[in-house]
Amino acid sequence: MIKVSQGDLDMMRMLFDRYHLKIFNFLLKMTRDRVISQDITQEVFYKAIKYKTSYKNGKFSSWIFTIARNVFSDHYQKSKSSPKRLDDFEYKTMSEETDHIEQNEVKQQLDQALNQLSDSDRELVIMNRYQGIKYNEIAEIVGSTEGAVKTKVHRAIHKLKGYYLQNA
Structure with missing residues (x-):
């Protein structure tokens, strides 16, 4: 760069x-x-x-x-x-139906649980667990400390687990 x-x-x-x-x-x-x-x-x-x-x-x-x-x-x-x-709603509905058919049940439940998280919690989980970004890098991205990010990610994962088990 x-x-x-x-x-x-x-x-x-x-x-x-x-x-x-x-x-x-x-x-x-x-x-x-x-x-x-x-x-x-x-x-x-x-x-x-x-x-x-x-x-x-x-x-x-x-x-x-x-x-x-x-x-x-x-x-x-x-x-x-x-x-x-x-037509935006119709397109979104069609794509959601197509996605629904293609996804397996576990992924659907995980996605549902992920969507129940707040935007900030979902963002942290996606960056850390899906993208593999380290805590110190996330802290730099979101303007926080590494310790605070670790705590927030842990709490978000705990919430995600609860939502996932509710939907299962």
Whole structure:
């Protein structure tokens, strides 16, 4: 990323290849919508290039996930205030039915339990357990301490377990 920030944009291809699936999967778990996740992933890498000079030699994964969180948050705020169209609901219903057929029962129950978590708890669980991001990196991403993140993840996992057992 240092080379990208100095103007060598060809190096961004390597970073994109390495991180786009992780970012996409994180966003997919957050949005539960493949198309929106693809759009937001593109926006994340666009912003990474646009704001390349703001990169300050830290851990790249923390920096790119911070951008992803911010873009997701921006999208969520915009979608909350915009009116919903009927065809959006029809499309979402069709895709949910298709997904429902393809998923096995355990995954469905886990997804249901995950959706019952608050946005912040779900985000922590996804980053730590699904994306494999370490506590210290999550702390940097969310602007907290490593100890606080460990505690929050532990509590979120405990809640997730309770929700999962209720749905089973």
